[in-house]
Amino acid sequence: MITEILLWSAIAIIVMAGCYNATLFVLSRRRVRRAHGPRRQRLYVFLLACLNEERVLAESLARITGLPAGNFMALVIDDASDDGTADIARAAARATPGRVQLLQRHLPDARRGKGAALNAGIRHLRSSGLLDGYDPHDVIVCVVDADGRLDPHVVQAVDPYFDNPRTGGTQIGVRMYNRDKGLLARLQDMEFVIYGDIFQSARRYIGSVGMGGNGQFMRLAALDTLMGEDGGGPWSDSLTEDLDLGVRLIAGGWTNQHCTTAAVSQQAVLDVRRLVRQRSRWFQGHLQSAGLVPLILREVPTRAAVDLLYHLSSPVLILLTSLLPLSFLVALTGTAIGSVQAGRPLISPLWVLGPYVLSFTAAYAYAFVYSRRERGLGLLRAVLLSHVFIFYGYIWFAAGWWGLWRMLTGKQTWLKTART
Amino acid sequence: MYGKPALGTVLPMAGLTATPEVLPGIPFARGLQEVAGAGFLLYVSAAIALLSIKLWFRLHSSGASTGDRT
Numbered sequence: 001m002i003t004e005i006l007l008w009s010a011i012a013i014i015v016m017a018g019c020y021n022a023t024l025f026v027l028s029r030r031r032v033r034r035a036h037g038p039r040r041q042r043l044y045v046f047l048l049a050c051l052n053e054e055r056v057l058a059e060s061l062a063r064i065t066g067l068p069a070g071n072f073m074a075l076v077i078d079d080a081s082d083d084g085t086a087d088i089a090r091a092a093a094r095a096t097p098g099r100v101q102l103l104q105r106h107l108p109d110a111r112r113g114k115g116a117a118l119n120a121g122i123r124h125l126r127s128s129g130l131l132d133g134y135d136p137h138d139v140i141v142c143v144v145d146a147d148g149r150l151d152p153h154v155v156q157a158v159d160p161y162f163d164n165p166r167t168g169g170t171q172i173g174v175r176m177y178n179r180d181k182g183l184l185a186r187l188q189d190m191e192f193v194i195y196g197d198i199f200q201s202a203r204r205y206i207g208s209v210g211m212g213g214n215g216q217f218m219r220l221a222a223l224d225t226l227m228g229e230d231g232g233g234p235w236s237d238s239l240t241e242d243l244d245l246g247v248r249l250i251a252g253g254w255t256n257q258h259c260t261t262a263a264v265s266q267q268a269v270l271d272v273r274r275l276v277r278q279r280s281r282w283f284q285g286h287l288q289s290a291g292l293v294p295l296i297l298r299e300v301p302t303r304a305a306v307d308l309l310y311h312l313s314s315p316v317l318i319l320l321t322s323l324l325p326l327s328f329l330v331a332l333t334g335t336a337i338g339s340v341q342a343g344r345p346l347i348s349p350l351w352v353l354g355p356y357v358l359s360f361t362a363a364y365a366y367a368f369v370y371s372r373r374e375r376g377l378g379l380l381r382a383v384l385l386s387h388v389f390i391f392y393g394y395i396w397f398a399a400g401w402w403g404l405w406r407m408l409t410g411k412q413t414w415l416k417t418a419r420t
Numbered sequence: 421m422y423g424k425p426a427l428g429t430v431l432p433m434a435g436l437t438a439t440p441e442v443l444p445g446i447p448f449a450r451g452l453q454e455v456a457g458a459g460f461l462l463y464v465s466a467a468i469a470l471l472s473i474k475l476w477f478r479l480h481s482s483g484a485s486t487g488d489r490t
Contacts (some may be wrong), residue, residue: 009457027463297474313463320459321459327452334445346443 013321015357021312025365027202039163042138044072044155044217045125047115054084055147055265060148061092065099067156073130075101077121080110085146114213115241118143119233122223123339131220137165139220143242148214148294149177149265157262158217168222168254169246172215173199174262184275185268187392190370197369200258207304208311209256211246215264218245239412240285247292248306251299253414276399283396283403286315315400322397328355363387 046064050057057076064074076089086104088202093100105117105126112399122141125131144150151157154172161170173196179189203209211218226234226248238244246256269275289312296312339346357411364385372383406412 003450003454006454006457006461009460010453013456013460142432157428293470295478302474302478306471309467309470313467314462315457320456320463323452327449327456330445330452331443331449334443334449337445338443 007023010324013317015318016320018159018358018362021198021362021365023200024202027205027237030205031138032204040123040138040285041071042139042140042159042162043131044069044142045130046072046142047077047118047121047145047146048074048144048148049077049079049121050081050085050089050115050146050294051079051117052081052083054081054088056147057085057088058092060144060146061089061100063152064144065092065096065154067150067155068152073099073101073156075103075121075130076104077117077119077124077127078104080105080107100193101128111280112236113239113241115233115235115237118235118241122233135251136221136224137219138337141218141220141223143213143216143218144264145214145266147267148334150215151262151264154215161257161259162217162219164255166253166255167219167251167378168249169211169216169255170259171196171209171211171246172217172258172259173303174212174214175265175367176268177265178268178270181268181270183388184272185269186385187389188275190366191392193370194366195375195388196258196263197260198365201260203307204258204339204406206307207255207301208250209246209258210311211249211256213240214266216245217244218279219254221395222249222252225252225254230324238285238288238353239281240289243285243289244292247289247296247300250304250308251295253299272395276395276402279395279399280402280406283315283318283399285355286312289402315403318396319404320398320399322394325394326396360387360390363390 048057048060061074061076064072076085076092078086078089084100089100089102093102103121105120109120110117140158151172158170158172161167174192176192177190178186179185200209223234226245233249234245235241235246237385249256269278292312293309296308300308335346364383366389367382367386368381370386371377371379376383377385
């Protein structure tokens with residue numbers, strides 16, 4: 001009896017995740033009605049936290065300084081780079097006076113994580129007088145990775161969201177600019193499109209839109225409400241400081257938005273080992289975010305709180321679910337051996353049908369969503385690709401156990417993902 | 421986290437035409453599923469506890485705001 005209950009409970013994990021994904025897919029297809037306030041002239045400040053980014057920074061700055069927007073600047077925060085990062089920023093500042101600023105951090109204060117670098121950037125904006133005369137409600141801070149290539153129309157796409165005075169942050173879509181460089185890059189692109197176009201889009205109705213580390217636009221007045229008592233800054237030292245900040249914005253009464261009409265393109269990781277390591281870091285950061293649970297219970301509205309609790313608990317579900325493909329693999333091997341010994345196949349067609357339905361139904365929804373972003377791909381190729389994508393998701397299993405191991409052994413430091 | 425797509429997977433027991441116990445590895449495979457199931461029951465218990473706390477906070481805050489108005 002107990003065995004039966006446990007086996008059915010294992011199935012319930014899949015059913016619950018399937019129902020959740022299906023619900024969010026349906027929600028994501030609905031149109032959004034935005035609340036509007038008066039139009040305002042706003043200052044956009046792009047923050048680029050950089051540690052040894054000479055390979056990619058010049059291109060990103062060229063994209064930013066070439067934006068067809070009126071009032072904006074970029075602040076490069078050089079986190080004690082060993083390479084020519086600062087020189088590239090200086091050259092961009094000379095070429096476009098007033099558009100690019102450089103803040104150089106030095107050891108031992110530097111290299112304490114992305115959150116610390118961004119906090120230093122906010123402090124510099126205040127102390128340098130660059131924001132003098134501006135109302136913090138009309139200053140929009142955007143975090144861009146050093147390899148981030150913003151769509152040219154990004155400011156025009158994001159700006160209307162901030163007409164609603166309750167909007168604290170707006171996340172734009174994320175794409176991979178090197179998605180044509182092989183299957184792994186293509187699958188990462190698909191992953192981010194699905195996350196943005198299904199999960200983030202649906203969360204606009206739930207009130208639980210998350211912030212990402214790249215293409216994250218925030219109202220300065222909202223960031224000011226997240227300042228710690230020590231005056232350190234709005235970003236925490238979590239490995240996933242973006243997740244942390246998004247939740248604290250919602251808890252502070254702000255609304256997070258997701259903009260589907262503009263994106264930032266970043267460099268996909270082209271090596272499986274580095275990809276697993278990157279995801280392990282995210283997984284470990286996600287585990288650290290369990291500390292946000294009391295805040296969510298106290299401060300976040302119920303519907304958004306339920307979704308955020310589910311989101312924050314997904315590492316647990318991933319670890320539990322990782323046992324099931326392993327179970328399947330062991331059973332498959334055992335049955336193959338048994339079939340050889342018995343001299344006849346011991347597997348009925350249900351072996352194919354049942355697992356296929358459970359595993360790959362979602363692939364059709366993913367293919368539909370991705371083919372709308374990649375018109376040249378075609379629906380059929382998108383369906384085939386999304387079947388591979390289901391297996392690609394298993395990377396999280398390896399990343400999850402690695403991240404858990406690092407957390408249990410007290411390892412908190414991570415090398416950033418190298419550019420190529 | 422972008423891990424939601426990973427949460428669809430397969431069941432090894434469906435479709436067997438032989439008694440599972442006679443096949444090598446099947447008891448171990450079933451054991452793995454039972455561990456996952458037990459973990460999920462714990463997960464659900466924790467979720468119920470957290471949602472109860474959330475409900476308590478909600479009732480408490482609505483009661484407080486009602487008190488303010490009267």
